[in-house]
Amino acid sequence: MINDTYSFTVAIPLIVFFSFLIIGLGFGRLKPMVSGIFGTMALLAVTALSYFTAYRYFFVDGMMNGSFQKFIAYDALWMSFTDSLQVRMGVLLDPISVMMLVVISTVSLMVHIYSLEYMKHEEGFSRYYSFLSLFTFSMMGLVLSSNIFQIYIFWELVGLSSYLLIGHYYERPSAVAASKKAFIVTRFADFGFLIGILMLSGITGTFDFLKITDPGGSALTQGSAVGFMGLSVMTWSLLLVFAGAAGKSAMFPLHIWLPDAMEGPTPVSALIHAATMVVAGVYLVARLFTVYVLAAPDALITIGYIGTFTSLFAAVIACTQFDIKRVLAFSTISQIGLMMGGLGVSGYTGQEGLGYTASMFHLFTHAMFKALLFLCAGAVIHAVHTNEMTGMGGLRKYMPVTNFAFLIGCLAIAGVPPLSGFFSKDEILTAALEKDKLLFAVQYAVAGLTAFYMFRLYYSIFWNSDRQYHSKPHESPFAMLFALIFLSAASIVSGFIPFSRLVTPDLKPFDSHIHWAVAIPAIAIAAAGILIATLMYRKESGLPAKTAAAFGGLYRAAYRKFYIDEIYIFITKNVIFRYISAPLAWFDRNVVDNAMNSIAALTNLTSSRIKGLQSGQLQQYAYVMVTGVIIVVLAALYFMNA
Amino acid sequence: MIEKIGIENLLILSALMFFIGVYGFLVRKNLITMLMSVELILNAVNINFVAFNRYFYPEKLQGHFFALFVIAVAATEVAVAIAIIISLYRKIRTIDVEKASEMKY
Amino acid sequence: MEQVLFYIFAGMILVFSVLTVTSRRILRAAVYLLFVLVAAAALFFLMQFEFLAAVQLTLYAGGIIVLIIFSVMLTSHVSEKLEPVKFGKAAFAFAASAAGAALTVYTLLSYPFPEVSAAEIDTSMKRIGSELLGYQANGYALPFEVISILLLAGMLGVIIIAKRSEK
Numbered sequence: 001m002i003n004d005t006y007s008f009t010v011a012i013p014l015i016v017f018f019s020f021l022i023i024g025l026g027f028g029r030l031k032p033m034v035s036g037i038f039g040t041m042a043l044l045a046v047t048a049l050s051y052f053t054a055y056r057y058f059f060v061d062g063m064m065n066g067s068f069q070k071f072i073a074y075d076a077l078w079m080s081f082t083d084s085l086q087v088r089m090g091v092l093l094d095p096i097s098v099m100m101l102v103v104i105s106t107v108s109l110m111v112h113i114y115s116l117e118y119m120k121h122e123e124g125f126s127r128y129y130s131f132l133s134l135f136t137f138s139m140m141g142l143v144l145s146s147n148i149f150q151i152y153i154f155w156e157l158v159g160l161s162s163y164l165l166i167g168h169y170y171e172r173p174s175a176v177a178a179s180k181k182a183f184i185v186t187r188f189a190d191f192g193f194l195i196g197i198l199m200l201s202g203i204t205g206t207f208d209f210l211k212i213t214d215p216g217g218s219a220l221t222q223g224s225a226v227g228f229m230g231l232s233v234m235t236w237s238l239l240l241v242f243a244g245a246a247g248k249s250a251m252f253p254l255h256i257w258l259p260d261a262m263e264g265p266t267p268v269s270a271l272i273h274a275a276t277m278v279v280a281g282v283y284l285v286a287r288l289f290t291v292y293v294l295a296a297p298d299a300l301i302t303i304g305y306i307g308t309f310t311s312l313f314a315a316v317i318a319c320t321q322f323d324i325k326r327v328l329a330f331s332t333i334s335q336i337g338l339m340m341g342g343l344g345v346s347g348y349t350g351q352e353g354l355g356y357t358a359s360m361f362h363l364f365t366h367a368m369f370k371a372l373l374f375l376c377a378g379a380v381i382h383a384v385h386t387n388e389m390t391g392m393g394g395l396r397k398y399m400p401v402t403n404f405a406f407l408i409g410c411l412a413i414a415g416v417p418p419l420s421g422f423f424s425k426d427e428i429l430t431a432a433l434e435k436d437k438l439l440f441a442v443q444y445a446v447a448g449l450t451a452f453y454m455f456r457l458y459y460s461i462f463w464n465s466d467r468q469y470h471s472k473p474h475e476s477p478f479a480m481l482f483a484l485i486f487l488s489a490a491s492i493v494s495g496f497i498p499f500s501r502l503v504t505p506d507l508k509p510f511d512s513h514i515h516w517a518v519a520i521p522a523i524a525i526a527a528a529g530i531l532i533a534t535l536m537y538r539k540e541s542g543l544p545a546k547t548a549a550a551f552g553g554l555y556r557a558a559y560r561k562f563y564i565d566e567i568y569i570f571i572t573k574n575v576i577f578r579y580i581s582a583p584l585a586w587f588d589r590n591v592v593d594n595a596m597n598s599i600a601a602l603t604n605l606t607s608s609r610i611k612g613l614q615s616g617q618l619q620q621y622a623y624v625m626v627t628g629v630i631i632v633v634l635a636a637l638y639f640m641n642a
Numbered sequence: 643m644i645e646k647i648g649i650e651n652l653l654i655l656s657a658l659m660f661f662i663g664v665y666g667f668l669v670r671k672n673l674i675t676m677l678m679s680v681e682l683i684l685n686a687v688n689i690n691f692v693a694f695n696r697y698f699y700p701e702k703l704q705g706h707f708f709a710l711f712v713i714a715v716a717a718t719e720v721a722v723a724i725a726i727i728i729s730l731y732r733k734i735r736t737i738d739v740e741k742a743s744e745m746k747y
Numbered sequence: 748m749e750q751v752l753f754y755i756f757a758g759m760i761l762v763f764s765v766l767t768v769t770s771r772r773i774l775r776a777a778v779y780l781l782f783v784l785v786a787a788a789a790l791f792f793l794m795q796f797e798f799l800a801a802v803q804l805t806l807y808a809g810g811i812i813v814l815i816i817f818s819v820m821l822t823s824h825v826s827e828k829l830e831p832v833k834f835g836k837a838a839f840a841f842a843a844s845a846a847g848a849a850l851t852v853y854t855l856l857s858y859p860f861p862e863v864s865a866a867e868i869d870t871s872m873k874r875i876g877s878e879l880l881g882y883q884a885n886g887y888a889l890p891f892e893v894i895s896i897l898l899l900a901g902m903l904g905v906i907i908i909a910k911r912s913e914k
Contacts, residue, residue, distance in 0.1 A: 647750055664843070668839075
């Protein structure tokens with residue numbers, strides 16, 4: 001329904017957009033610090049607006065007749081092709097979009113503040129801030145989109161700004177390669193998304209989310225009847241949409257870009273590649289959740305399996321990596337897998353919707369603690385000037401605040417009560433247990449692995465023995481610490497938000513409580529993971545090497561990320577390039593080009609033959625004209641007399 | 643008075659004068675002499691206008707006024723043409739029409 | 748009497764026209780052109796278009812010829828002789844013009860012109876003036892204005908062309 005009292009929300013993305021324009025156009029003319037502070041101020045305003053919107057929506061007038069309403073806060077006709085094919089631009093407010101507003105603005109604001117110090121001495125400070133604004137704008141536009149066409153536009157804009165920010169250090173070949181990889185892989189996935197959009201809107205006859213996801217509407221029942229290769233057309237279209245979501249959210253086997261994306265500045269990794277953009281896929285599935293759960297349960301359970309498998313897969317790799325940002329990247333993939341898993345096991349009504357609620361809850365808490373972990377990692381890298389775990393150790397003495405913040409992040413992600421990760425993970429596990437035992441078992445194992453690799457990371461950085469440092473590591477400046485402290489606080493308290501009363505698939509709140517039957521084993525396995533990590537990594541010992549040797553091939557495979565990159569390279573180079581691209585290139589070069597060149601050559605030849613007529617000799621022209629007139633008159637006389 | 647002179651005489655005179663002008667335009671290489679040929683052509687046309695006016699429509703003055711306007715146009719044309727010729731002369735130090743072919747192809 | 752006068756003037760026009768386009772001295776060509784124009788003015792007199800004849804004399808003979816002579820003096824020496832026309836070029840041009848002339852004359856002679864009325868023509872200054880500025884039937888106010896704008900445009904154009912080349 002339309003609600004004009006919320007029309008101020010259209011300002012939320014627009015403020016950031018103007019901030020992008022001003023910083024971007026003022027490039028070079030603004031002093032770097034001025035543009036940084038300007039961007040931060042714009043974001044502060046946006047954060048305040050977002051919090052106000054969330055407060056009003058959740059606690060004042062979002063609820064009507066016992067369920068939350070979907071508001072169209074702003075709506076404009078953008079392109080009108082025919083009466084039935086119209087593209088609108090709008091702002092859609094519902095629990096998940098409002099929640100995402102809070103997540104994006106909070107993390108983005110923290111990253112803005114943090115970067116004021118972190119990026120201070122870097123080249124391209126203004127450029128960095130303008131792209132941060134662009135990204136925040138695109139992400140907010142994405143979550144507020146009122147139709148699937150609009151979401152696709154912002155989806156691509158988000159991909160673009162991610163590309164720009166990964167390639168921030170464009171002098172480094174590795175950063176350039178990483179940004180290209182991220183762009184191409186997600187773009188490849190978006191191809192599926194686009195086809196999915198076309199199919200979906202072809203089936204339902206509309207782009208509009210409100211109409212598509214209306215549980216009683218006609219849109220859902222259409223398309224289920226027509227089948228293709230054993231599945232309904234609806235299922236196919238939703239699977240294709242999920243392909244796009246999988247690309248952005250780094251689901252197996254499209255996850256390969258995310259670890260490389262760590263070439264970007266660390267705050268960017270915290271914002272884009274941990275908290276916001278990579279969960280856009282989860283958000284998209286949640287946005288279309290009604291359709292998935294009611295019209296294509298097959299697609300939904302596929303998502304559940306892919307997510308859970310990715311989760312395990314990434315957790316195993318995370319245990320073997322030495323680059324701290326890559327460990328965090330694989331951890332992110334793993335956690336997003338859990339969210340997808342949560343969506344996959346969810347039902348629609350009442351308590352059955354726990355998986356959906358849990359997934360959104362985990363998205364929220366994960367955004368907080370993963371951003372915290374990344375920013376801490378940034379602080380550490382800032383202090384010791386290396387990404388490698390082997391170059392760190394004993395930092396707790398030099399960086400007490402960072403140490404403490406990192407510990408909170410690790411405890412939260414490991415699922416230790418009463419920190420936020422415990423609550424959300426508990427709900428996901430409970431939902432999985434009710435629906436599918438296999439998924440539960442895998443996710444349970446992932447919980448243990450998560451605790452293990454996070455504490456491996458923690459101990460290797462902050463405990464262990466000292467290394468040879470170029471200069472004595474020092475605690476970060478205040479702006480960075482402020483962000484760390486704020487996010488630590490968020491990581492601690494956000495678990496107490498009663499999500500089941502706010503975000504549910506059918507918009508009707510339900511009660512949920514901690515399921516101790518699941519929680520206690522989960523705590524136990526987390527504790528076990530932490531314990532093993534403590535034994536192996538707290539002090540320097542030969543234990544890790546021995547364990548690695550014991551696992552043998554598995555360890556080596558995990559260390560090489562299960563050779564997925566190599567497989568991709570093999571497929572692209574040896575199969576696609578050799579058997580598809582090379583013949584195409586030959587065809588292009590020899591047939592298409594030659595045809596074009598011949599036409600051009602023919603034209604050239606003709607023109608050089610006839611250009612003699614354009615001699616520039618005035619009298620020649622006049623002579624031709626006079627003769628022509630005489631001939632015409634003669635002809636006229638002849639034919640008129642005849 | 644004029645009935646003793648047939649209109650054919652005037653028209654033939656004007657036609658011959660016209661084609662003498664055309665001939666001059668075709669063979670003269672000097673731009674100013676070409677311009678003079680154009681004046682000949684215009685005058686031939688004037689005679690034509692005047693003759694028709696006088697012989698067939700003596701109650702009207704259309705041919706007369708046309709001739710008048712042709713004279714005005716010719717004056718403008720000559721002024722502009724001479725300005726162009728002189729500025730061309732300043733540039734390439736000649737007013738030979740065959741040498742002024744820089745703009746070809 | 749008129750016939751004699753006409754043939755004299757017609758002969759003058761043809762002879763001097765030919766001389767204009769064939770003379771190898773530009774200045775002489777200009778003077779021959781002047782004779783042609785004067786003879787044409789005389790023809791106008793003969794046809795009782797006194798005003799037109801006067802305009803022809805003042806504008807052509809007095810204005811344009813002087814302009815042409817000035818430009819001749821600016822661009823070439825008085826004693827300079829133009830190089831003779833190449834025979835081939837002259838032959839082709841002559842063929843074209845002769846063909847055109849023959850065609851026209853043939854058409855003229857084969858056309859049956861009606862009898863000429865001997866009515867007198869009123870070309871008083873009063874009539875010319877009122878028709879030139881009249882806007883009813885037989886009024887020429889609009890072409891008059893157009894011509895004045897053309898003159899203005901020509902003036903501006905000349906100024907700009909002449910100015911640009913000065914660097």
